[in-house]
Amino acid sequence: MNRNNLRACREDPRRTSTDIQVSVTSPNEPVLSRRTIRRRLQVAGLHGRRPHLSWGPREWANHIWSDESRFNLFGTNGIQWIRRPIGSRYAPQYQCPTVKHGGGSVMVWGCFSDTSMGPLKRIVGTMDDMYTKTSWRTQC
Numbered sequence: 001m002n003r004n005n006l007r008a009c010r011e012d013p014r015r016t017s018t019d020i021q022v023s024v025t026s027p028n029e030p031v032l033s034r035r036t037i038r039r040r041l042q043v044a045g046l047h048g049r050r051p052h053l054s055w056g057p058r059e060w061a062n063h064i065w066s067d068e069s070r071f072n073l074f075g076t077n078g079i080q081w082i083r084r085p086i087g088s089r090y091a092p093q094y095q096c097p098t099v100k101h102g103g104g105s106v107m108v109w110g111c112f113s114d115t116s117m118g119p120l121k122r123i124v125g126t127m128d129d130m131y132t133k134t135s136w137r138t139q140c
Contacts, residue, residue, distance in 0.1 A: 002040055004024040005020055005037055006041070006044055006046070008023050008024055009041055017035075017037045017038050018034055020037050021033075021034055060114060061114040061115075064113045065111060065113070066109065066118075067109070067110065067111075068107060068108065068109040068110075068123065069107070069108055070106070071105060071107075071108070072103065073103055073104040073105060073106065074103030075098065075103050082094055107122070108122055108123060109121045
C-alpha cells in the first residue's frame with residue numbers, strides 16, 4: 001500500500017491525498033486515512049508545497065506586494081483554551097478576563113517591492129470602504 005501511494009504521487013505531483021486514497025484503495029486492505037497518506041509521503045520526502053513560478057530576479061522586481069493586518073488592543077478573535085482539572089470550572093485561576101464590545105483594534109496596510117518599503121497606513125473603517133474612495137487609491 002505504501003509503494004502505491006508513492007507511485008501515485010510521483011506519477012502526478014498535483015494529486016491530493018483524497019485522490020491518492022481513492023486511486024489506491026483495494027477491497028482486500030483497510031482504507032488509509034488522508035492524514036496517514038500525507039504522513040507516509042512526508043516520511044518519503046514528498047512534502048506538500050505551493051508551486052512557484054519559474055521567474056528570475058528581473059520578473060520578481062516588477063511586482064509590489066501589499067497586505068493588511070489587524071491588531072487587537074485587548075484579547076483575541078479566536079477561541080481561548082485553558083487546561084484545568086475536572087471540577088474547577090469556576091476557580092479564578094482558570095478564568096480569562098474579557099472586555100465588553102471587543103476592546104478595540106487597529107488595522108494597518110503596507111506594501112514593499114524588491115528595492116524599498118512603502119508607507120504603513122492606518123486604516124479607519126474596513127478595507128472594503130477604502131477601495132471605493134478615490135483618496136485611498138491616490139495615496140498608494
